[in-house]
Every structure is written in structure tokens, then in C-alpha cells.
Amino acid sequence: MPYALFPNSVCSQLEGRCKALSSIRSLLEHIASRHNKIALLVIDSKIDGTKMDITALKNAASKVILSVKTLYSLGFLGKVIIGAPKLDALEYVKEVARLSENMDSVYFTIDLEKNNIQGTLEALVSIPNKNRVYGTGISACAPGIADNTYKLALVNNAGVVGLSYLWTIDKRSSMVKAIRYFGGIMTNYPADLTKVLTDAEISLAKPSFKIPPATSTAIRETVPPCDCNYHSGGCSISKASPPGLACKCRYAGTWTCRGSITSCKKPSSVSCKTPTKSIKSCLEGGGDCGGYR
CATH class of the missing domain: 3.20.20.190 (Phosphatidylinositol (PI) phosphodiesterase)
Incomplete structure (x- = not known):
């Protein structure tokens, strides 16, 4: 090679x-x-x-x-x-x-x-x-x-x-x-x-970093839903993500939007810990948030 x-x-x-x-x-x-x-x-x-x-x-x-x-x-x-x-x-x-x-x-x-x-x-x-x-x-x-x-x-x-x-x-x-x-x-x-x-403003781990031990045996078999609607200019959240997660909106064509679960850009933020339908929560997902204009 x-x-x-x-x-x-x-x-x-x-x-x-x-x-x-x-x-x-x-x-x-x-x-x-x-x-x-x-x-x-x-x-x-x-x-x-x-x-x-x-x-x-x-x-x-x-x-x-x-x-x-x-x-x-x-x-x-x-x-x-x-x-x-x-x-x-x-x-x-x-x-x-x-x-x-x-x-x-x-x-x-x-x-x-x-x-x-x-x-x-x-x-x-x-x-x-x-x-x-x-x-x-x-x-x-x-x-x-x-x-x-x-x-x-x-x-x-x-x-x-x-x-x-x-x-x-x-x-x-x-x-x-x-x-x-x-x-x-x-x-x-x-x-x-x-x-x-x-x-992405993510730091590399250092030798001192901690991997937390598991605290639960309750395996999640399904992905919790979130969803987005189309408005003039783009997408906005119509169903918020669960706490600690974000909703990524994307334009799906023909004036429709879809949402999918992803990690938060800033896990320590209030918009991540207690997600809502707001633009701040939408921005945590890193998707299309043009519907808030």
C-alpha cells in the first residue's frame, strides 16, 4: 500500500x-x-x-x-x-x-x-x-x-x-x-x-477521565420519539426529546420535517437537561431550526 x-x-x-x-x-x-x-x-x-x-x-x-x-x-x-x-x-x-x-x-x-x-x-x-x-x-x-x-x-x-x-x-x-x-x-x-x-468543541479524554460504572439493568429496546414540523423557513420541534437528549430536525421534502434523537451539543445546558419545543432545544440537536424565524 x-x-x-x-x-x-x-x-x-x-x-x-x-x-x-x-x-x-x-x-x-x-x-x-x-x-x-x-x-x-x-x-x-x-x-x-x-x-x-x-x-x-x-x-x-x-x-x-x-x-x-x-x-x-x-x-x-x-x-x-x-x-x-x-x-x-x-x-x-x-x-x-x-x-x-x-x-x-x-x-x-x-x-x-x-x-x-x-x-x-x-x-x-x-x-x-x-x-x-x-x-x-x-x-x-x-x-x-x-x-x-x-x-x-x-x-x-x-x-x-x-x-x-x-x-x-x-x-x-x-x-x-x-x-x-x-x-x-x-x-x-x-x-x-x-x-x-x-x-464540534469536544475535548479529547485525558488519563484521569472516568468511565462511570453501570447503574441500571433496564435495557431500552426502543428509541424514544421526538418530532418536528415544517414552518415557513424550515423546521421546528413539535414533540420534545426526553431529558438529557436532543431532537435533530431535518427537512424531508414536500413541506414536511422529521425529528430524530441525538446527543446534545452542550449536555450541561438547561435546554438539554429539560428539553422543550424551543429554538434553544432545537439548536442542541444541530439540525434544521429555520422554522423559528
């Missing part, structure tokens, strides 16, 4: 073919040496639950937890997410959660079930440890994530899980959409994502 053609990609730093020849210890030391710059490490466990019995899954969990303990002993200050790809590796995730129960900075997830957010969350909430997060993503050759999954990830983020994240997003337009629904984004283009976040 001509990496020079993609200067903002992490791949541009490679001098040749990428080979996984580093020892675990050297990788941990490398990460820990940047302890003041790395806020979150995601350990993407390549676990195939269809080919491993319970003993093998538990042994794998013990080894990864040992590595995490070593990482923290070397001075790492950030948070760690340990993930398994599919629900067939649930026993691995359960053992990770059990072994990390007293480690406040370690979280667990299943992050390759694509649009099966309901099944994933049901599996995660069945585990007593409350340090659960939700992850999902797409690969270059796979179908995209459904809009409803974006919205369900958002409405379940507060309480059912402490954080929702999405991988691997490389197009700027996809980044702009994703940051309104997910608290974490994985990308091969960190400079581009930083620019998108800066434009």
Missing part, C-alpha cells in the same frame, strides 16, 4: 510491512512509557468461543488480566477495556469481569455483534461486575451499522453501560455522525478525528 498517499493515517508511520514480532512485555512498556498521553487502551481479544472449552476461555482471561496488572505496575494511568468479539465467548468475558472486579479502571465488553445490540446488552448486564461498556463496529467488507443501533447505543449509554464506542471509523463524514451517538471512536486517522472533535 502506498502509505505516503494517506499522511494522516497511522499506517503512514510504517517503514515496511507490519509484523507482530514484539513481546508482550515490550508492548506494555511502550504503552506505559506514554502514561501521560494515553487515556484508554482497548485489548481486542481474538477469542473464538466455538473452538475453546470453558477451561481454555478462563485460562485466556487469567493471562490477559495478568498483563493488565503488569501494565499498571509499570505506571500506566489510563483505563483498559477488555473485549471479546462474539457472544460465544461470554464465558471469557465473565471470567475477565470476575478477575477485575476490584480493579476500578478495567472494563469489559463484547464488540463484534454488529446490530445485535439487544443480545449484547442482555449478555453484559447478566454479569455482576458493573464496569461494562458497549462496543460495535464495521469492517471494510461488511454492511454498515444501522441507524437504530446508533440511537439505541446512545439511549442505553447512560446507566446500562458506562460508555459506548464504535470502530473503525476513517471517513470524516462518518466521524461527524458517530460523535453524536458514541463516546468513543476508533480510527486509523487520529488527526482527522481530532479535527472533527475540535470543530
